[in-house]
Amino acid sequence: MxxxxxxxxxxxxxxxxxxxxxxxxxxxxxxxxxxxxxxxxxxxxxxxxxxxxxxxxxxxxxxxxxxxxxxxxxxxxxxxxxxxxxxxxxxxxxxxxxxxxxxxxxxxxxxxxxxxxxxxxxxxxxxxxxxxxxxxxxxxxxxxxxxxxxxxxxxxxxxxxxxxLGTPPVQAVAELLIRRDGIEASMAHYAARAAQSHVGIAKRLATDEAARSRRRRVTGIPLSLTSLGAALAAAAEIVEEASDGASAASGEDAAQARAEVLRQLGADPAARTQPPAVRAHLRQLDEEHKRVARRRQHDTIDAALTDLASVYRDALVLGSGADVEAVNAGELEQVRQLARALGPEELLLALESITLARGRLVANGAPLLVIEAMMIGLTLPRARSGARG
Structure with a gap:
């Protein structure tokens, strides 16, 4: 050991x-x-x-x-x-x-x-x-x-x-999940590949059906972008899910932290009005938890964009004929459909749009506006030509 x-x-x-x-x-x-x-x-x-x-x-x-x-x-x-x-x-x-x-x-x-x-x-x-x-x-x-x-x-x-440090091999991540966490071999390999060798995400995918379901919804987005309405709906779903998850997690943390602050200050948690000094501590605590919630929302959105980018990456690799294993090996048919719908240049532009959106989030851009702009840019060519017509 x-x-x-x-x-x-x-x-x-x-x-x-x-x-x-x-x-x-x-x-x-x-x-x-x-x-x-x-x-x-x-x-x-x-x-x-x-x-x-x-x-x-x-x-x-x-x-x-x-x-x-x-x-x-x-x-x-x-x-x-x-x-x-x-x-x-x-x-x-x-x-x-x-x-x-x-x-x-x-x-x-x-x-x-x-x-x-x-x-x-x-x-x-x-x-x-x-x-x-x-x-x-x-x-x-x-x-x-x-x-x-x-x-x-x-x-x-x-x-x-x-x-x-470099990206660890998919096989090494899968073996770790099997050895350390007792994950079944086929699930471990799926999770390691889908997580693109990110050990933490791989474990979550291997052990949480809800996480796998969320990922399937995200990887299904590219072929669903057939209209402006579909693009806006996809953006809203990603942002709302991230916001709801962040709010729920932060709410639980905030309740526990508030109770602990009141205990340390000797304040009555049932009191309708707290003394000024206690209120000042609670305001500071609320501000801190708002910052945490924003960060969690951004991190969740960024993870979704990573999964989204993997579909365009697979389509680009598939179209080039390169002998490289697909990240989304279980969804190859929809990857093939995307490769038929978009040429190499369009796939590269799609990847650039996702990278740009991730950068705008880091720069504190408004999440919904950033993701809406990205999704509109990712609408399929027929939808864009139809909108111009």
């Missing part, structure tokens, strides 16, 4: 991290993990943190000692993990991290700070971390992760040692 067992398809990365954990000469105090979604950036960071704290100095990362165990479950006192649900990691949180980085480890060998969403550092927050990233205390280690180097400002990435 090893803390690196779930970091699949990343042998080169594992070798680098093992060497750094066991050889002080190979160690660096600021690291940046990059790679596509699902490649295992956060898994790599946590596994490396466990190896650095491991009690087995001859073979760090044993996965069995108390230090490894507490790091992996998130309870080690010297490992701080930051994973925000908000659109940006704010400057006040960055300053808190800089102060934490200056403290000595309480129990382990290192004070380790893991920032899983370093791409969400705005410029002010990034500036607050620059000095401690460049000159951290001797026993402090920073582990940042982001999709690409370009997602961080140059002053941050230039201060870190870069470790790039």
């Amino acid at each position: 090893s803390v690196f067992d779930e970091l699949i398809g990343q042998e080169r990365v594992v070798a680098t991290l093992r060497r750094a954990a066991s050889d002080p000469a190979a160690m660096t105090h600021s690291w940046l993990f990059t790679g596509p979604p699902g490649s295992g950036r956060s898994v790599a960071a946590r596994a490396f943190a466990a190896a650095l704290q491991c009690e087995q100095s001859q073979s760090p990362g044993c996965g069995q000692c108390p230090a490894c165990h507490t790091v992996l479950i998130g309870s080690h006192p010297d490992v701080t993990v930051v994973a925000t649900n908000e659109t940006f990691l704010r400057v006040d949180r960055a300053r808190e991290l800089a102060l934490a980085a200056a403290t000595r480890p309480a129990a382990g060998r290192w004070r380790i700070l893991i920032v899983e969403d370093a791409d969400r550092l705005n410029e002010q927050a990034a500036d607050a971390l620059l000095k401690t990233l460049e000159e951290p205390p001797p026993r402090t280690v920073w582990l940042l992760s982001a999709p690409t180097l370009d997602d961080l400002i140059v002053t941050v990435r230039s201060r870190c040692r870069h470790v790039r």
Whole structure:
């Protein structure tokens, strides 16, 4: 057993991290993990943190000692993990991290700070971390992760040692689902392929029929875009489903957080009117949960757009005759129909439209307007010519 067992398809990365954990000469105090979604950036960071704290100095990362165990479950006192649900990691949180980085480890060998969403550092927050990233205390280690180097400002990435992860093979993801989660082989292979090797999404698809049903609806959209009305309806469905899901999840979290705040402040939860100080805390809490709900909505929409893009990608590959396995191998007939309806240039334009929509969402564009504009651009040629006529 090893803390690196779930970091699949990343042998080169594992070798680098093992060497750094066991050889002080190979160690660096600021690291940046990059790679596509699902490649295992956060898994790599946590596994490396466990190896650095491991009690087995001859073979760090044993996965069995108390230090490894507490790091992996998130309870080690010297490992701080930051994973925000908000659109940006704010400057006040960055300053808190800089102060934490200056403290000595309480129990382990290192004070380790893991920032899983370093791409969400705005410029002010990034500036607050620059000095401690460049000159951290001797026993402090920073582990940042982001999709690409370009997602961080140059002053941050230039201060870190870069470790790039690749997309793991579909077979490796399927084998992990079978071994770790007990998923039946055919379902594991379907989920790994449909998730495009994203381990987290693959597990959800393999274990949740509702998730598989949502994906089937999304992959059926391209052939349904036969009119302006159909395009607007498809956009509304994606946005409404994402909004409803985000609101439900945030509502549950908000209720629990509100009850906890009232308990900590000694306030009566049944009171019709709370004191001014309590109301101020509750307003701040409400604002935070609104930001979380927006982020969840955007993430859900982005996942749907990834699935949508996979259909156009498959149609493009099929039309080219390339010997590449389809993401949507179970829906090949509708992929063939799409390849007959759209030529290579039109399929490429469709993929560009989806990429543009994803970028506009990141830039805080209004979700419904962004997705409506995209869907209108994706309407099938006969529908567009009919509208002009």
